[in-house]
Amino acid sequence: AQSVTQLDSQVPVFEEAPVELRCNYSSSVSVYLFWYVQYPNQGLQLLLKYLSGSTLVKGINGFEAEFNKSQTSFHLRKPSVHISDTAEYFCAVLSRSQTGANNLFFGTGTRLTVIP
Amino acid sequence: NAGVTQTPKFQVLKTGQSMTLQCAQDMNHEYMSWYRQDPGMGLRLIHYSVGAGITDQGEVPNGYNVSRSTTEDFPLRLLSAAPSQTSVYFCASSPGTVPNSPLHFGNGTRLTVT
Numbered sequence: 001a002q003s004v005t006q007l008d009s010q011v012p013v014f015e016e017a018p019v020e021l022r023c024n025y026s027s028s029v030s031v032y033l034f035w036y037v038q039y040p041n042q043g044l045q046l047l048l049k050y051l052s053g054s055t056l057v058k059g060i061n062g063f064e065a066e067f068n069k070s071q072t073s074f075h076l077r078k079p080s081v082h083i084s085d086t087a088e089y090f091c092a093v094l095s096r097s098q099t100g101a102n103n104l105f106f107g108t109g110t111r112l113t114v115i116p
Numbered sequence: 117n118a119g120v121t122q123t124p125k126f127q128v129l130k131t132g133q134s135m136t137l138q139c140a141q142d143m144n145h146e147y148m149s150w151y152r153q154d155p156g157m158g159l160r161l162i163h164y165s166v167g168a169g170i171t172d173q174g175e176v177p178n179g180y181n182v183s184r185s186t187t188e189d190f191p192l193r194l195l196s197a198a199p200s201q202t203s204v205y206f207c208a209s210s211p212g213t214v215p216n217s218p219l220h221f222g223n224g225t226r227l228t229v230t
Contacts, residue, residue: 009156032216043120043206043221044159051216090158094216101164101172102214103149108158 002026002095004033004074006107013081014115021076021110023091032094033074034104035065039087047089050074061085086114118142122207122222129197129229137192137225139207145220147210148190149174150182152203153224159206165190197229 007022025031032051036044048059055067065076074091091107123138141148149164161174163182171182179201181193190209194201204226208219 006158036219041223043208043223044219045221046218049216049218094214101166102216103161103164103174104219105161105175106151106159108156 002031002093003105004091004093004107006091006110008110009108010111010113012113012115015083016080018079019077019081019085019112021089021091021112023074023076023107025072025074025091025093033065033067034092034094035059035063035074035076036090036092036106037061037087038090038109044090047076081112081114083114083116085112087112120207120209120220120222122205122225124225125223126226127228129194129227131197131199131229133197135194135197137194137205137207137227139190139192139222140188141190141207141209141220142188143209143211143220144187145209145211146187147212147214148184149208149219150180150190150192151206151208152176152201153206154203162192162205194227197227199229201227202229203227 003026005024013019034049035047038044048057050057050067058064088109088111092104120141146167150162151159160176165171165184204224207222
């Protein structure tokens with residue numbers, strides 16, 4: 001089964017500064033990758049996904065991510081963050097289990113705190 | 117549409133008690149799943165279902181049972197609660213049988229086992 005590793009558990013950044021949240025995946029022939037966001041006391045929402053095609057994926061709220069096969073990475077970026085971006089961000093991979101079913105497996109999360 | 121509805125929002129149990137966490141979706145989604153979220157561990161898959169009458173285990177199934185008698189409902193049963201099951205539980209659904217479409221999450225059930 002494939003997995004993802006989020007390298008930073010917490011990332012503080014000043015408002016209007018750029019941010020990058022890092023995610024590495026275990027290599028495979030084909031890989032489907034996702035970023036989800038969780039605001040306080042809520043469930044997760046999809047930010048963006050990579051299934052195939054262009055390696056630069058644009059999502060909601062001004063976020064984008066780049067699929068890099070050689071570095072097995074799928075880092076999330078935003079050029080200028082707002083206070084409202086404060087949340088926890090999860091990288092996820094679609095992986096086939098031993099029973100042959102496909103499920104979504106999540107990383108441990110990165111808490112982004114935007115400082116006024 | 118209500119989306120994915122989880123009840124209750126909060127629950128406190130004593131060790132050894134049993135209970136059922138309810139999950140219902142009104143989007144006619146085939147795929148449904150249960151995750152638990154623990155600090156520093158992200159979300160871990162407990163059980164999932166690809167349609168009515170079909171369920172299977174995820175990463176951390178021990179201590180939990182599920183059933184899927186209808187497309188809409190996917191309850192999670194704790195047979196004999198243990199403190200290690202203190203967690204926030206999320207139910208999620210997706211169209212089709214493979215969750216490469218967005219997973220729609222409920223708002224979670226916060227469970228404390230004393």
